[in-house]
Every structure is written in C-alpha cells, then in structure tokens.
Amino acid sequence: MDWLTEFPQIGGRNLRLMSRTIDQQYRAFSRAFGNDIEALFRPLLDFLLWFEKLLLQTPWWIVIAVLVAIVWFASRSKGITAGTFVALMLIGIFGMWEDTMRTLSIIIVCTLMSIIVGLPIGIIMSRSDKVQAVINPILDVMQTMPSFVYLIPIVMLLGIGLIPGLIVVVIYAMPPIIRLTNLGIRLVDKEVLEAANAFGSSSWQKLTQVQLPLALPTIMAGINQTIMMALAMVVVASLIGVRGLGQPVLQAITNQYFTQGVLNGMAIVAIAIIFDRASQAYGKRLQRHREAAHG
Template identity: 50%
Template sequence: MTFPALSIKDSINALVNWLVAHWGDQLHAVSDFLLQWLLVPLESVLRGTPPWLVLLIVAGLAAYATRDWKRTALWVGLLFLIGCFGLWDALMQTLAIVLLSTLLTVLIGLPLGIAMARNDRLRAVVLPVLDVMQTLPSFVYLIPVLMLFGLGKVPAIFATLVYALPPLARMTDLGIRQVDSEVLEAAEAFGSNRWQLLFLVQLPLARPSILAGVNQATMLALSMVVLASMIGARGLGEDVLVGIQTLDVGRGLQAGLAIVVLAIVMDRISQAFGQDRRQKLALSRGDAR
C-alpha cells in the first residue's frame, strides 16, 4: 500500500515566518512588557524579601486556609529545608515564574470559561482547541514560541500558559453549568439580571470547581519548570538540567526534591482555599483522631 504524499510543515513554517515578519515588533513589545514590568519586579521582590518573612507569609496563608498548625509547621519546615540545601534564590526565581504564569492563566482562562458556559456555540469551537493544547507534546509548541519570542523567561511563561490554561477553562465552564437550575430560577424570580446571576449566584456556587481549576493550573505550571529551563528560564529547573548534563545525580535529585516540596506546599494551600469551613473542620477533626 502506497500512501499519498502529504505535509503541513511548509504551511506552518510559512505562518510562523509571516508572524515574525509582520508582528515581530508587537511580539517584542509584549515580551518586553512581561519581562520589565511584571516578571523582573516580581522576582526582585521575592529575592529581596528576607527568607524569614517569606516563611512567615507562607505560614500565615497556610494557617488561614487549613486551620491546622501541624500541617502549617510541616510545610514551612519543608521550605526551610530548601534554604538549607542552598537553593533559596533558585526557589524564588521558580516561584516568580509560576506565580506570573498562573496569574496570566487565571486572567485568560476564567473569562474564557465563563464565556464557554454562557455560549454553547463558542464552547463547541473552543473545546477542540483546548483538547489540542492539553494533548500536544510540550516540545512541539516550544518551537514556534521560541521563534516568536526567542530564548529566555518570556517564552517559558507562554509555553506554561498554553499547557496550564485548558484545565482552568474547563473547570470554570463545568462549575457554572453545574449550578442548580432551581437556584437560578429563584434568583431570576427576585429580579436578578444576567450579570447579577453571574457574579452573585453562579460564580460563588462554582467557586470550588474554579479553585480546583486554579490548583490544576498551578501544578501544571510547576511541572513545566524543568522544561522551561531548557529555553533559558532559570531557577530550580536549571539545577535539574545541569545535574542531567553533568551526570551530577546528587545536584539533580536535590533540586528535584525542592521542586516536589514547592509543588506540595502550593497544592495543599490552594486546595485548602477551595474547601468550605465545614470541610476544613471535618479534616482537622479527622487528623486529630
């Protein structure tokens, strides 16, 4: 059996070249804005903040979210251990990229999910795109991102955005669609317009699903740390990459454990913010028993 010759690589290359030729200045301006006005200031603040103050802030967030001092002490102790490894500065660099990537994901994914929930036609168009974004291997879309933005932290942020956006948009759409129709009818009976329904009824009731989406986006952003180091993003991923390149197993494993610790802390805190007060009390009582 002979397959007919078919290739899309020339068309894709032509599209990327056209974007670079006609939108290169605009893309460069976006890159400069993200780097100079968002990422560098955030990274400078995190790296310039005393470690004890960062640990105190994390302890406050964890204690407020979980109402559990034992788990709070454990997570703060794990972060303290990263500092003992000599990786605190790299941790702050990684945290800056993850926080900014997650923020951009929320700013795009949340309105997109709301629009999908309110428009079935838009949902039918966007869902296949999200499927492609979620299943496409990361190295595949790194190539056009590098072509458009070059090496550095900005392409790492955009690559992370592509990878982390689908879960948040899907969970937001799902959460809003699962709001009980009887609740919506009651709100409409009291004279609520569509915007009041959205902000006062649907979004508050969909909050657990939305925060679960934010949690997933954060975890996916962290999972891109090592890959982002391959295109110029520094941080903990760089130590893992250097450990691989130099066969320094100890260095790579140590940085990998630091990434795991950061992932655990961010995951548990973000999950706790998604739970209501009764769930937190039930969990704390279960731990006490």
C-alpha cells in the same frame, strides 16, 4: 512501479514541499511581527522581574513568615503549615533559596495570567453550548500535545528568554481553569437561578452574586490543577531560558550530577505539595461553607 509503492513517495514529496512552504511563511511572519508580539508581553515581563526581585531582596525570614501565614489562612491546618515551614527551611539550608524564589515568582505570575485569561473564557463557555463545542477541541489539543512541541513555534517567533517561557507555561497551564470554571457554573442548581430571576436579578448580578460564589469550590480545583501543570513545565521551560529550579535539574541531567538533580527535584516536589495541599484545603473549606449556608 506499483501504485502501492509509488503513492507513499509522491505523498512524501508533497508533504516535504508543504512543510517547507509553511516553515518559510512562519519565518517571514516571525521576522515581520516577532518584535511587536514581544513588546506586547513586555509589561508582563517587567511585572515578573519586579516580583522576582521583591522575593529575592526581601529577607528570607520575612518571606517564610508570609508564605506560612498564607498557607495557614488557606488551610487552617497545623500539619500543612508546619510542613511548609520545614520545607522552606530545608530549601534554604541546602542552598536552593534563590532558584526557589525565581520558580515561585514565575509560577505565581503564570497562574495569575491563566486565571485572568481563563476565567472569562470559562464563563463564556458556560453560557453557550456552541462556544463550548468550539473551545473544547482546542483545550483537548492544548492538554494532549507534548510539552516540547509548544516550544517550537514560540521559540521560532520570539527566540530564547523569559517571555517565550512565560507564554509556554501559561498555554500549558490554562486548560484546567477554563474547563472547571465552565463546569462549576453549569452545575449551579437551576432552582437557585430561578429564585434569582424571581427577585429580578440581572445577568451580571446572577453571575457575580450567585453563580461564581457557588462555583468557587470547583473553580478552586481548577486553580489547583493550573498550578500543578505550571510546575510541571518548570524543567521544560528551563530549556528556553526560564530561570529557577528547572535549570539545575537540566544541568544535572546533562552533566550527570545525581545529588544536584535529586535535591532540586525534591524542592520542586515540595513547592508542588505546598500549593496542592493549601489550595485543596481552601477549596474544601469553601465547600463546607457552601453546604452550611444551604443547610
């Protein structure tokens, strides 16, 4: 047999053998440590369930009033605020309120987790080119890997449920906040930092009183993108038990329920637009305030 035809067969056998070995080792790892890893994330799950219950049990008009007030505070735009009110009312009228509240709770919790984990990583990256060189390829993989691929190792490790869903959404949504925190801090004017050094500021004082405030508009852009990516995972995460607007969309695809799929998809779009417009408007306000302060 010619080596050109023999080589792929040998390579294929080796690849299958290696894959089988890795699969066996991963299964052994999941059996040994799966419960411990799940217990580690149990407080996060408890917080999510509490927040979801709070949104579901609070009267709808109070929830709408609070959300509209938050959007008004962030955007100071009558158009965005009125659009938010109309969208939330339509969501309730078409019977999607409970699923929307579940989606809202997981998006808010996952965004908070992404900020808590991603912000320090972005700060560390901004302080060291070597750390940036190590983390950037990891972020590239996280952003380019197909979303369904995230499900495979996590479902094998933790099974089906809310905890693996939370982890999948956080992993998928975290890269933008890390990248833009790093970028925002690196873009702070060197003359401002020199002035802070001249006043004898410590590294912590420079970070909290100079770098982070000046980088806040860029960080807000990262938070905006993190929210959008978390929303993009809603339908995919419904495959592993995440409740909310993604499940009716998945049912509509499976059973060919056109109206149900379109309405729930439009609800996801409405929530995405509300978050996007409010966070963008808030970021622009921060930018104008920064420019006025330095003008």
